Amino acid sequence: MLPLPRPNLANVKPYKPGKPIEELIRELKLKGEVIKLASNENPLGASPKAIAAIRKFIAESYLYPDDNVYYLRQALAKKFKLDMDWVMVGDGSVELIYLACLAYLRPEDELLVSEHSFIIAKIGARVMDSRVTEIPLRDDYTHDLSRILKSINSATKIIYIDNPINPLGTIVKKRELGQFIEQVPEDVLVILDEAYYEYIATKDYPDSIKYLRDGKNVMILRTYSKIYGLAGLRLGYGLSKPEIIANLMKVRYPFNVNRLAQIAGIAALKDLRHAQRSRKINEAGKKFLYPELKKLKLFFIPTYANFIFVSFVEDSHVIYERLLRLGVITRTVKEYGFPNALRITIGTPAQNRRLIEALKQVVRR
Ligand SMILES: Cc1ncc(COP(=O)(O)O)c(C=O)c1O
Secondary structure (H helix, E strand, O other): OOOOOOHHHHHOOOOOOOOOHHHHHHHHOOOOOOEEOOOOOOOOOOOHHHHHHHHHHHHHHHOOOOOOOHHHHHHHHHHHOOOHHHEEEEOOHHHHHHHHHHHHOOOOOEEEEEOOOOOHHHHHHHHOOOEEEEEOOOOOOOOOHHHHHHHOOOOEEEEEEEOOOOOOOOOOOHHHHHHHHHHOOOOOEEEEEOOOHHHOOOOOOOOOHHHHHOOOOEEEEEEOOOOOOOOOOOOEEEEOOHHHHHHHHHHOOOOOOOHHHHHHHHHHHOOHHHHHHHHHHHHHHHHHHHHHHHHOOOEEEOOOOOEEEEEOOOOHHHHHHHHHHOOEEOEEEHHHOEEEEEEEEOOOHHHHHHHHHHHHHHHOO
């Protein structure tokens, strides 16, 4: 006999991350270099300024971190011209999604979310035993905001919108999102997850901070895991009204943002060169990969992020496994409703070439 967990945990499937490089080497005893294009990490690595800051302060690791995350929140507040109490920092941005579910969702409440969206909010809502209502995407693989709007009802408490959508890479644009936000009732929290914000060049991308200034009940999420290259440190932040942040603060555990992450976060914000190089390499990657994928007659969706959604005629798990044997880790997206697709991170030029060579071998077999 075992102690019984809460019954709704029967509906919760744990998050499945991309395969770590060390795991693949351990499992397949691969000799050559393994490349990981599975978790949308930065192929250029961590911001050099962040690395230098970590080196300088590593000996202070015996001290607990500043639980108030004062200096990093101050730096972020300055960057976005907000007061500090509008900024919350998390153990990755996923923590903040989870905390929002913990703070706001009761079993009688509903999370509204697109069918193929990033999965963490859905997991959080299921943990809280709340209803998860999934809205199909439009034919062009973008969020169907008008349908989401029509679906709002008295139970709706949180709407989660990942912009771009992971794993598809499409965005909703400024005008449409602005009109949507205007119409969402005030008692609904809209989470705008902008994990890939820094990669996006188009002027049509929403200026979501404006919604905050207009008094809307939104929480904007950004991360250090992508362009700043600090996924392993776990650092993300949310911008929202102080009253909303205060509720998330009640349900977090103490010292959720480690000391080195706080230090690295401040330094990385100043590393404009690293961000610029990262954007450039990502754009170059798209330019190389699009025609190569076309030559392979593979369906893909042009992306606003640092990953590409690629679809195959067969179960993509087979392709995934074959690529693993060639030392290339990609990501299956079956749990997102796409059993025939892979999500592939855009790498360095050498990694992208290696990916295409590997795809040529496995797709034609
Ligand atoms: C939409 C989206 N949100 C959040 C995250 C995770 O961010 P973090 O590493 O800050 O938890 C990802 C990472 O893949 C993502 O795609």
